[in-house]
Amino acid sequence: MHIKILICSCNRIAIASNGKYEITRMHIPDGLLNAGTLVGTAVISTGGVAGAVRVVGKKLGEKQIPMMGVLAAFIFAAQMLNVPIVFGGTSGHFLGAALCVVLLGPWATLIILTLVLIVQCFIFQDGGILALGANIFNMGIVGGGAAYLIYQLGLKLFENNVRTKTILSFAAAWCSVVLASVACSLEIVISDVIPLRVVLPAMFGTHAIIGLLEGAITVAALTLLRKTRADLLDLQESWQTDEE
Amino acid sequence: MKNKKWWLVAFAFCLLLATFAPLASAAPDGLERVVEDHNLTERIIEPPFVLIADYLFPGIQNEAVAGVLAGWIGTILVFALAFTLVWLIARKNNTKTPSDTARINNG
Numbered sequence: 001m002h003i004k005i006l007i008c009s010c011n012r013i014a015i016a017s018n019g020k021y022e023i024t025r026m027h028i029p030d031g032l033l034n035a036g037t038l039v040g041t042a043v044i045s046t047g048g049v050a051g052a053v054r055v056v057g058k059k060l061g062e063k064q065i066p067m068m069g070v071l072a073a074f075i076f077a078a079q080m081l082n083v084p085i086v087f088g089g090t091s092g093h094f095l096g097a098a099l100c101v102v103l104l105g106p107w108a109t110l111i112i113l114t115l116v117l118i119v120q121c122f123i124f125q126d127g128g129i130l131a132l133g134a135n136i137f138n139m140g141i142v143g144g145g146a147a148y149l150i151y152q153l154g155l156k157l158f159e160n161n162v163r164t165k166t167i168l169s170f171a172a173a174w175c176s177v178v179l180a181s182v183a184c185s186l187e188i189v190i191s192d193v194i195p196l197r198v199v200l201p202a203m204f205g206t207h208a209i210i211g212l213l214e215g216a217i218t219v220a221a222l223t224l225l226r227k228t229r230a231d232l233l234d235l236q237e238s239w240q241t242d243e244e
Numbered sequence: 245m246k247n248k249k250w251w252l253v254a255f256a257f258c259l260l261l262a263t264f265a266p267l268a269s270a271a272p273d274g275l276e277r278v279v280e281d282h283n284l285t286e287r288i289i290e291p292p293f294v295l296i297a298d299y300l301f302p303g304i305q306n307e308a309v310a311g312v313l314a315g316w317i318g319t320i321l322v323f324a325l326a327f328t329l330v331w332l333i334a335r336k337n338n339t340k341t342p343s344d345t346a347r348i349n350n351g
Contacts (some may be wrong), residue, residue: 073326
């Protein structure tokens with residue numbers, strides 16, 4: 001265990017001393033997107049978060065408060081844990097949008113992911129300050145929104161049992177990661193950085209695999225919750241159907 | 245209270261996850277990979293200030309210790325922020341429309 005830690009640390013130093021790109025990041029840094037894209041996504045994200053605060057303020061019950069805190073902490077901790085994915089020295093990590101959507105709905109998800117992104121941006125210098133709106137848009141609005149639509153549509157189309165919910169949460173998780181990466185690719189294309197035919201396959205390829213990881217963690221977390229605190233799941237589900 | 249204990253265990257689990265941060269892969273993630281592969285690193289603007297860059301607590305020689313410390317700080321900070329913010333939102337709401345919250349809480 002100790003040796004492993006040492007080896008990992010060495011890798012990190014090696015990568016850091018390789019070039020200019022010193023700070024380890026997983027979110028969009030400043031300098032990549034153009035002003036128009038930054039402003040556009042920032043405006044949408046600000047509106048979205050304002051709406052989310054309003055909706056959550058109306059709907060939130062006492063029981064959801066610790067859930068939101070712990071879920072945010074879980075997402076932060078899990079996002080740090082990059083796992084190597086099959087090809088060419090690329091890693092992937094958890095996003096958490098779908099897990100959050102299944103447990104608390106899309107609005108609470110947007111608030112939680114925004115908080116996580118704010119802490120990552122200002123304390124950990126992960127994700128640019130100017131690009132914060134774009135990062136919130138990609139993960140909170142596109143990722144969370146996609147997960148919500150897929151999960152809810154699936155619940156309407158298929159028989160409502162544990163197996164369906166498991167499959168749906170896996171699908172929602174995969175799509176949230178892949179669509180967030182597609183949104184990010186489109187922003188890069190709109191900013192005239194690299195052409196679509198270059199960035200989209202690269203982003204789609206890696207995130208299609210990362211999405212499988214996302215699905216697995218989402219399903220595992222939900223299963224664990226169902227086994228230990230099924231009342232929380234039921235609570236959220238009744239809360240969500242209330243919403244419609 | 246049984247529920248309270250469960251939440252504490254859940255939060256402890258988050259801290260445990262953060263403890264494994266030094267074991268995380270240092271390979272670039274999906275977006276970083278694209279940035280590196282297409283020589284976009286020069287475009288990146290470094291942040292105006294740096295607090296805990298690289299998920300390593302500054303000033304600590306041992307990277308494993310620095311990583312664990314950074315992970316714990318972040319996890320506790322995110323929890324505290326989320327809990328406080330949501331509590332504030334909910335409290336404001338509870339004082340405004342107590343009947344609404346009661347209805348929601350009852351299912």
